[in-house]
Amino acid sequence: MERVSLLGKQNPTLTLTLAGALALFVFLVDSFGHYATAIMVLYSIVVMLAATVLSSRGTLLVAVACIGATVIGHLIGHLDEETFSSLARATIACFSIVATTALTLRIQADSVRLAQQVRELNRTHEALNRSTAELAHATRVTMLGELAASIAHEVSQPLAAITTHGEAGLRWLRRETPNLDEACHAFESMTSNARRSSEIIRRIRALARKSETVFAPLDINGIIVETIDLLDREVKKHGAVVKMDLTPGELTVTGDRVQLQQVLINLAVNGLQAMSSIHDRPRELRLHTRVEEGRRAVVAVEDSGIGIAPEVASRLFVAFFTTKAEGMGMGLSICRSIVEGHGGSISCVSPPQRGARMQIELPIA
Numbered sequence: 001m002e003r004v005s006l007l008g009k010q011n012p013t014l015t016l017t018l019a020g021a022l023a024l025f026v027f028l029v030d031s032f033g034h035y036a037t038a039i040m041v042l043y044s045i046v047v048m049l050a051a052t053v054l055s056s057r058g059t060l061l062v063a064v065a066c067i068g069a070t071v072i073g074h075l076i077g078h079l080d081e082e083t084f085s086s087l088a089r090a091t092i093a094c095f096s097i098v099a100t101t102a103l104t105l106r107i108q109a110d111s112v113r114l115a116q117q118v119r120e121l122n123r124t125h126e127a128l129n130r131s132t133a134e135l136a137h138a139t140r141v142t143m144l145g146e147l148a149a150s151i152a153h154e155v156s157q158p159l160a161a162i163t164t165h166g167e168a169g170l171r172w173l174r175r176e177t178p179n180l181d182e183a184c185h186a187f188e189s190m191t192s193n194a195r196r197s198s199e200i201i202r203r204i205r206a207l208a209r210k211s212e213t214v215f216a217p218l219d220i221n222g223i224i225v226e227t228i229d230l231l232d233r234e235v236k237k238h239g240a241v242v243k244m245d246l247t248p249g250e251l252t253v254t255g256d257r258v259q260l261q262q263v264l265i266n267l268a269v270n271g272l273q274a275m276s277s278i279h280d281r282p283r284e285l286r287l288h289t290r291v292e293e294g295r296r297a298v299v300a301v302e303d304s305g306i307g308i309a310p311e312v313a314s315r316l317f318v319a320f321f322t323t324k325a326e327g328m329g330m331g332l333s334i335c336r337s338i339v340e341g342h343g344g345s346i347s348c349v350s351p352p353q354r355g356a357r358m359q360i361e362l363p364i365a
């Protein structure tokens with residue numbers, strides 16, 4: 001049977017030395033002390049100490065040895081006693097050792113079972129985490145497919161700018177008197193647009209990649225701006241405008257860039273979809289950030305859409321719950337597992353105006 005320590009982490013050698021010393025002490029006092037005491041009962045403590053570091057078989061052997069020592073001690077030290085009191089004491093001590101051993105072995109067996117259950121629970125937990133990550137990746141790829149038009153637009157913008165600046169640069173050079181300053185300026189613009197396009201491709205590839213979670217300090221305000229850039233076309237398609245009210249400067253949290261971006265995209269797309277049937281008021285997607293109690297970053301994504309009916313509110317984060325004909329119902333459920341994986345929380349709070357407001361709270365780095 002597997003060894004499970006009942007007292008948690010400890011030094012086995014020290015514990016066994018202590019148990020041995022106690023057993024020797026009891027044996028010497030019992031055999032040669034000529035005291036009419038039931039000191040042999042202390043063998044029970046020897047058994048308990050041994051059980052904390054030995055397997056059940058080892059514990060059993062120690063118990064047998066203690067009973068043997070009790071009998072030998074009785075034979076050496078108390079056989080000449082006139083009364084039966086010595087025999088009675090030895091018998092009680094043996095019973096006490098047997099009872100302690102039985103109880104200890106039972107506890108040991110329970111501890112082994114418990115340890116096995118904890119291990120199984122950990123394995124299940126890890127498998128669940130892996131499945132959640134795979135699901136998050138699958139929905140991210142689906143989401144990228146849905147945002148294909150926005151992505152293509154985002155990538156083609158700097159590419160078009162590179163062509164325009166390249167042509168302008170060539171024109172400056174082909175003049176009778178080439179204007180080198182203007183040409184340099186045009187080529188610098190080309191370079192910066194090329195950098196921008198490779199940065200956009202890098203970000204999109206990161207979203208599509210199946211990668212391990214990487215926690216690092218991140219500026220959540222920067223991620224919001226990046227996400228809205230990516231969704232620019234989507235926002236326009238829904239006839240909406242974006243309003244941002246972000247804390248001045250950077251707002252640093254510890255997190256995985258791709259995962260947090262996925263949360264923001266899910267919330268923003270939900271907001272845009274909720275506004276597509278609104279005609280009597282402006283379609284506004286509002287993003288706020290603020291710091292609460294100096295230790296929590298609060299990000300709110302608010303829309304002026306259809307709002308959330310009370311009977312729907314309690315099921316928003318349930319996997320596969322959707323009210324949309326083409327929805328999968330996984331967006332918010334994934335948002336919740338990502339945010340909770342970051343030590344934060346997500347909730348649907350009452351919006352100040354008509355529409356919906358989803359709020360994320362993350363610990364500040």
Ligand SMILES: Nc1ncnc2c1ncn2[C@@H]1O[C@H](COP(=O)(O)OP(=O)(O)OP(=O)(O)O)[C@@H](O)[C@H]1O
Nearest residue numbers: 270271274307322323324327328329330331332356
């Ligand atoms: N901003 C919002 N306004 C109104 N209802 C919302 C809003 N966000 C979410 N909901 C409701 O919550 C439901 C679940 O949203 P969730 O993002 O999890 O799934 P979905 O958008 O239906 O599908 P998908 O998996 O494609 O995201 C939606 O179907 C919708 O009814």
Ligand SMILES: [Mg+2]
Nearest residue numbers: 266270331332
């Ligand atoms: Mg959604």
